[in-house]
Amino acid sequence: MTSFPYAHAAADDWRDALSQVVTGLGSLPTPGPGMARLGFLYVTDAVTPYLEETLAMLRDATAVDHWVGAVGIGICATGVEYYERPAMAAMVAEFPQDAFRVFPAITEDLRAYDAMQQDWLGNAEPFLGLVHGDPSNPATEGLLEQLAARTATGFLVGGLASAHEDTRLIADGVTQGGVAGVMFTAAVGVQTNLSQGCSPIGPHRTITESQRNILVTLDNRPALEVFKEDIGPELSRDIARLGGTIFAGLPIPGSDTADYLVRNLIGVDTTQNLLAIGDLVEQGREVMFCRRDADTAREDLARMLAHLKSRLDGPPRGGVYVSCLGRGVNLFGDDSEELKQIRDQLGDFPLVGFYANGEISRDRLYGYTGVLTLFT
Numbered sequence: 001m002t003s004f005p006y007a008h009a010a011a012d013d014w015r016d017a018l019s020q021v022v023t024g025l026g027s028l029p030t031p032g033p034g035m036a037r038l039g040f041l042y043v044t045d046a047v048t049p050y051l052e053e054t055l056a057m058l059r060d061a062t063a064v065d066h067w068v069g070a071v072g073i074g075i076c077a078t079g080v081e082y083y084e085r086p087a088m089a090a091m092v093a094e095f096p097q098d099a100f101r102v103f104p105a106i107t108e109d110l111r112a113y114d115a116m117q118q119d120w121l122g123n124a125e126p127f128l129g130l131v132h133g134d135p136s137n138p139a140t141e142g143l144l145e146q147l148a149a150r151t152a153t154g155f156l157v158g159g160l161a162s163a164h165e166d167t168r169l170i171a172d173g174v175t176q177g178g179v180a181g182v183m184f185t186a187a188v189g190v191q192t193n194l195s196q197g198c199s200p201i202g203p204h205r206t207i208t209e210s211q212r213n214i215l216v217t218l219d220n221r222p223a224l225e226v227f228k229e230d231i232g233p234e235l236s237r238d239i240a241r242l243g244g245t246i247f248a249g250l251p252i253p254g255s256d257t258a259d260y261l262v263r264n265l266i267g268v269d270t271t272q273n274l275l276a277i278g279d280l281v282e283q284g285r286e287v288m289f290c291r292r293d294a295d296t297a298r299e300d301l302a303r304m305l306a307h308l309k310s311r312l313d314g315p316p317r318g319g320v321y322v323s324c325l326g327r328g329v330n331l332f333g334d335d336s337e338e339l340k341q342i343r344d345q346l347g348d349f350p351l352v353g354f355y356a357n358g359e360i361s362r363d364r365l366y367g368y369t370g371v372l373t374l375f376t
Helices: 014-025 045-062 111-121 140-148 223-231 294-310 337-346
Strands: 006-010 035-044 066-072 074-077 080-083 087-096 100-106 128-133 156-160 169-171 173-175 179-184 190-196 198-200 205-211 214-218 246-251 260-263 265-269 274-277 286-292 318-324 351-356 359-362 364-366 369-375
Touching (some): 006 080, 014 045, 035 074, 066 179, 087 351, 140 179, 140 364, 156 369, 190 359, 223 274, 223 286, 246 265, 260 286, 294 337, 318 337, 318 359
Parallel strands (some): 128 156
Antiparallel strands (some): 214 274, 265 274, 318 369
């Protein structure tokens, strides 16, 4: 299969970056009978004030009508990451014209989406969705669960836009405030997997008492006491400095891959032995503690890439990678090591993506993970 055209560039002026991307995409062939083109576009937040103009100029230059993507504090492409300065990465795919539908931002409910799906597929369900969300909307996580339930696989991939100020999403136009993206039928060949950036350092504990996001007791013992026991005496000496190193892991019930959601530790009360985490928890749920470090992240990324490679019949036509802001330069190093590892293990195929404020896989919102989606 032919690889998707793609290009990426950074420059001091967004117009120069756009010009390089248009040149890199080259002259795109006219779609064949019954085919249509879909563009993927990711830009750094330095481009945000000019995003509508960027999209319009890119559409005019390529004659590609349909685009999806998001703004990120960092973006990525094959073997490279971009931060701080104006940068963009674009890829253009060709699919059967009835195999995908772009949908605009869903901010409150799915009535408009349901009407679109009914017009498109009737009583059938799409296979999988690539979606981007606005982290400022408190309904986003619930909307993702509802949207995933409207796919045949229960599967979404993507992430929440990230920016120093205003987040923006791309779904044929520029939008914000909800969840937007594209749905695919099974006619679009896709393989996807997720890599964790942490590793468990203690056993699963049962939450025996909690108050919203506060762990009161674990296994009927004071939560902070159990926490100190699990992380060990060395780390326990200075709990106030554990931010960014130790996290709470919430195991996903029924997962056959021991999957878990990573959540931040956001506070401790040493007088009452309480521990607060960045998610609501209920009595009876399990929790464990995990540690983030570069070696663990590299090992798990290698595992994920090997698993994906074993499922491929040949080189991917293209891919989208969504990684956490806490990964990339902050975890793997400042020489695009995360993206180079993907390239070195899977080959020099077209890849675009961004660094997110939360990663989407299946019907869940993750943190500190990398979600790689390959088109085959």
